[in-house]
Amino acid sequence: MTGSRALIVVASQTQGLLLKLLLEEQGIEAACVDALEPAVVELYRQPADLLMVEGDGSAPQVLAELRRFAPAPAILLGSAERAAAIPLPNDAQWADPADSRAVVRDAIAVLERRNAPPTVSDILKRARILIVDDSATYREFLRAELEEDGCHVVAARNADEAVTALEDGGLDCVILDLVMPGTSGTQLCERFDRFRRRRGLFFQIVILTSQEGEDRLTASLTAGADDFIGKSQPMEVLKIRLMALLRRKYMVEDHLQRMLHPVPSA
Numbered sequence: 001m002t003g004s005r006a007l008i009v010v011a012s013q014t015q016g017l018l019l020k021l022l023l024e025e026q027g028i029e030a031a032c033v034d035a036l037e038p039a040v041v042e043l044y045r046q047p048a049d050l051l052m053v054e055g056d057g058s059a060p061q062v063l064a065e066l067r068r069f070a071p072a073p074a075i076l077l078g079s080a081e082r083a084a085a086i087p088l089p090n091d092a093q094w095a096d097p098a099d100s101r102a103v104v105r106d107a108i109a110v111l112e113r114r115n116a117p118p119t120v121s122d123i124l125k126r127a128r129i130l131i132v133d134d135s136a137t138y139r140e141f142l143r144a145e146l147e148e149d150g151c152h153v154v155a156a157r158n159a160d161e162a163v164t165a166l167e168d169g170g171l172d173c174v175i176l177d178l179v180m181p182g183t184s185g186t187q188l189c190e191r192f193d194r195f196r197r198r199r200g201l202f203f204q205i206v207i208l209t210s211q212e213g214e215d216r217l218t219a220s221l222t223a224g225a226d227d228f229i230g231k232s233q234p235m236e237v238l239k240i241r242l243m244a245l246l247r248r249k250y251m252v253e254d255h256l257q258r259m260l261h262p263v264p265s266a
Helices: 013-025 036-043 059-066 080-083 101-117 119-126 136-148 160-166 185-199 214-222 235-260
Strands: 005-009 028-033 049-052 075-076 092-097 130-133 152-156 172-177 204-209 225-229
Touching: 005 013, 005 036, 005 059, 005 075, 028 036, 049 059, 049 101, 059 075, 075 185, 092 101, 092 130, 101 152, 119 136, 119 235, 130 136, 130 160, 136 152, 136 235, 160 172, 160 185, 172 185, 172 214, 172 235, 185 204, 185 214, 185 235, 204 235, 214 225, 225 235
Parallel strands: 005 028, 005 049, 049 075, 075 092, 130 152, 130 172, 172 204, 204 225
Antiparallel strands: none
């Protein structure tokens, strides 16, 4: 677990120092603080891979605030009675601090899962994707395939509907057919690329087409597409390549979120 870092937020200095010692015995760097404000300062000093927070009544609010600075998994420290009374936030689990070594075992398991490469499903569950294709049959086929993996999917029949969807914001990727009514997919790709550059957006553009020649690939990538995939390819190839594009996108966005947040006073 060398290289991983945990932040412990508990009122009891004794409990916090014990957990810190046990974690460091396992090669996990740990910092221990007793309240929210010093925890935020500590996260600015160095991000954490795991948040360990005292599971009292304020735990959900404390965890939500900490995750503004470090979107990390969490362990809430509390008894079974507390666990039954307090709703469990997303990507968090309970551990009873009465058994410190069990808590550390739980921490190691969480960090091992976090450090594992994300799966296609992990990435696609986060994704908001716009499909632009004039074929209703293919649109709905592709929507069903992506929604099966947890994607949020928006579909558009033409350029106007696509631009309206982009205006609403929040999209991660546009999957675009080359053959479109009233315009070429390449022209629409150029339009989308200008749109994202002018607005400082970071959605990816993927050409998905039955016209798979090298000249089409070159024209599409030159026009601003981030990838070019033939419709003859298996669906799993499309999903893997979407995962690769979106993984890089989310990595950059998560890093910028941490870097651009205003630094709090100590």
